[in-house]
Amino acid sequence: MARAKPHGTLKLEMRAKPTSQASSENPRTHIVPSRETRLQRRERTLQIVDRLEELYPDADCSLRFKNPFELLISTILSAQCTDKRVNLVTRDLFKWWPNPHKMAAASISELENAVKTTGFFRAKAKNIQGCCRKLVDQFDGNVPQTVEELTSLPGVGRKTANVVLGSAFGVAEGVVVDTHVGRISRRLALTKAKDAVRAERDLVREIPRNHWVAISHRLIQHGRGTCLARKPRCAGCGLEDLCPRVGLPRHLKIRTRISR
Numbered sequence: 042m043a044r045a046k047p048h049g050t051l052k053l054e055m056r057a058k059p060t061s062q063a064s065s066e067n068p069r070t071h072i073v074p075s076r077e078t079r080l081q082r083r084e085r086t087l088q089i090v091d092r093l094e095e096l097y098p099d100a101d102c103s104l105r106f107k108n109p110f111e112l113l114i115s116t117i118l119s120a121q122c123t124d125k126r127v128n129l130v131t132r133d134l135f136k137w138w139p140n141p142h143k144m145a146a147a148s149i150s151e152l153e154n155a156v157k158t159t160g161f162f163r164a165k166a167k168n169i170q171g172c173c174r175k176l177v178d179q180f181d182g183n184v185p186q187t188v189e190e191l192t193s194l195p196g197v198g199r200k201t202a203n204v205v206l207g208s209a210f211g212v213a214e215g216v217v218v219d220t221h222v223g224r225i226s227r228r229l230a231l232t233k234a235k236d237a238v239r240a241e242r243d244l245v246r247e248i249p250r251n252h253w254v255a256i257s258h259r260l261i262q263h264g265r266g267t268c269l270a271r272k273p274r275c276a277g278c279g280l281e282d283l284c285p286r287v288g289l290p291r292h293l294k295i296r297t298r299i300s301r
């Protein structure tokens with residue numbers, strides 16, 4: 042992956058000697074978050090936002106959808122399932138039941154069979170049926186556009202609501218925190234929180250609102266290709282100089298501190 046140019050003016054200083062020729066020639070250094078001031082963290086966060094934009098300018102939602110209804114149902118199905126699998130399943134699902142009225146009228150066993158390969162199919166079938174019935178009964182078959190209304194639908198939590206608002210309506214109400222976003226944000230010391238709601242609260246405090254939607258897509262792409270859950274590819278990572286690698290094994294860290 043091509044590296045972006047270093048950004049910003051953070052003055053950093055190595056605490057330990059680099060262990061290789063390559064790293065001693067690398068103009069980028071690393072940060073220990075406990076020594077970071079609030080201002081420095083904010084500046085580093087903005088650098089991360091800019092760098093991700095350079096690295097993944099076209100990152101977008103990987104679920105296929107033609108309208109807000111399709112994205113809503115796809116996102117419900119994506120829990121504990123890959124987007125690739127969901128896209129395979131929804132190709133037929135939306136042919137058979139293209140709108141909330143038709144899907145609400147489907148039997149639970151038909152829905153279970155249709156979504157079986159996405160896992161947790163009984164709960165998912167029940168949720169999408171309940172969701173469609175409520176869309177028909179209370180929202181005239183339209184997908185609502187507020188977090189409160191969306192999260193009143195069966196199977197829809199804050200993450201799903203943020204996905205639908207951000208990617209279907211272009212409304213930035215929060216940052217989508219899925220497993221990739223949560224993991225990378227902790228490694229980058231943007232949050233310590235393990236639960237998605239608290240992590241989102243930390244992210245929205247530091248990240249400018251106009252980046253809330255895109256940052257999730259970019260972090261998800263980074264998590265799929267570089268910052269893998271088990272073996273992150275730190276050596277070739279475009280965020281290497283901005284990342285303290287919190288929670289990673291010692292051999293993947295270079296301890297450093299910020300100059301005062």
Ligand code: SF4
Nearest residue numbers: 268273275278281284
């Ligand atoms: S791959 Fe390594 S350096 Fe890059 S964001 Fe993940 S933990 Fe940080």
